[in-house]
Amino acid sequence: MKRMGKETRKMLCWLLAICLAGAAGSAILLSHMAKEFQRAMVEHDYETAGYLVNHPDINVASAFTKDKTDSDLEAGKQALQGAGYHEDTDSGLIPAVRSYRKRTAVMLGGMLSIVFSSVFLTVCIYIRRQGKVIAEADMVITRFLEGDTDQRIDSEETGDWYSLFHRVNELATILSAQAEHEKQTRVFLQDMISDVSHQLKTPLAALKMYDEIMAQEGADRKTIQEFSRKSMREIRRVEDVVYTLLKIARLDAGTVRMEKADENIEMLLRDVTERFETLAARESKEILLSGDSDAYFYCDALWMSEALGNLVKNALEHTRRGGKVVVSWERTPLLTNIVVEDNGKGIHPEDIHNIFKRFYRSRYSQDTHGIGLGLPLAKSIAEAHQGTISVTSRVGLGSRFVLSFFHPAKE
Secondary structure: OOOOOHHHHHHHHHHHHHHHHHHHHHHHHHHHHHHHHHHHHHHHHHHHHHHHHHOOOOOHHHHHOOOOOHHHHHHHHHHHHHOOOOOOOOHHHOHHHHHHHHHHHHHHHHHHHHHHHHHHHHHHHHHHHHHHHHHHHHHHHHHHHOOOOOOOOOOOOOOHHHHHHHHHHHHHHHHHHHHHHHHHHHHHHHHHHHHHHHHHHHHHHHHHHHHHHHHHOOOOHHHHHHHHHHHHHHHHHHHHHHHHHHHHHHHHHOOOOOOOEEEEHHHHHHHHHHOOHHHHHHOOOEEEEEOOOOOEEEEOHHHHHHHHHHHHHHHHHOOOOOOEEEEEEEEOOOEEEEEEEEOOOOOOOOOOOOOOOOOOOOOOOOOOOOOOOHHHHHHHHHHHOOEEEEEEEEOOOEEEEEEEEEOOOOO
16 A cells, blocks of 8 residues: 555555445345334334234234235234333344344345445556556656667557557657757857867968968068968958858757848849959859749848859859859749759769768869858758758869759748
8 A cells, every 4th residue: 555656555455445435335224224124124024924814713814915904913913012022122022023134134234345345356456557657658758868769658548548648749759859959059059169169270270370370571562462361361261150150050059031022033043143243253254044034032141142142153163164053943833943054074973962061172172262051051041941952063164053942832
């Protein structure tokens, strides 16, 4: 009983009290039934005795079979009460009443024993079964709290407990998701700090060195100008790293609210490519646009321009002098595809699966001056628009980047 829960002990105590009350009620009922039996028997004996008194010459057997009258009852009552035989006579002195009480007590006691035993047995089996289920649930919850977040309580059956277990499983799933999210956030912050420290280490070291050189060569104007220019270049590099990382961090954290609207794709791409016309002209490179001028795309123009600009800039940097970059688009009933294609150096097979990793720098493209964040940023922006970015490339023939977006319901 001590191992049982408080509510279970309370229920069993109530059940025992009900059984005791039932036994007491049965005793009262037994006494009442015995009294009624004794009264009926005494009245019958009065009538029989009175019939014999009023008909002394009749066959005795007729006294038990003939109908009796009120005079018979009165005559018998006077005769038997005078002998001390009446309704209030001690039932222990009347063998028939004593036998009736005993038989009835045995019957009632047997019935009550069977009923109460059945009830207790059923309750005990139920409590044992529920205790086993709760113990298993407690074990699962303990394992969950110890770190095994894949643990779930069996809730396939029906009933109140299983409904509760199902809700506990839902809560466990939510807690697991939150824990996983927090874990990913910690990993993300660690990676971000590592990336920032790694990328800023080189330009900061260069700035320190340039400052020391300028301090030592304070009288040499030409030297100061040269290292001032180099310092400015490193400062810009630091700015590029910090600003781009901040953009990626905001996208990864989901804190950016996309201000989407229907944008004309041609106008959007013209705004993007105009920023690179001077660079392309200086290196005799050509940027071409190809697509339906009436096609529209539901997006955040500012962020999408950032992504497309990074792809165009990447294409120009990896295209030889006199090369060509083609930006095309197509809107189908299901998708909007924007393609940035060049005829440049292409991507080495060793790099094709790594180019969207942050700060990834291929040993085959060390002649460019990027920081390895443009393509990861473009990927994050595409995913923030529920889109994808893919690439195909052949070394020496060029690369082809494809941005694909399903047509979502407008927010």
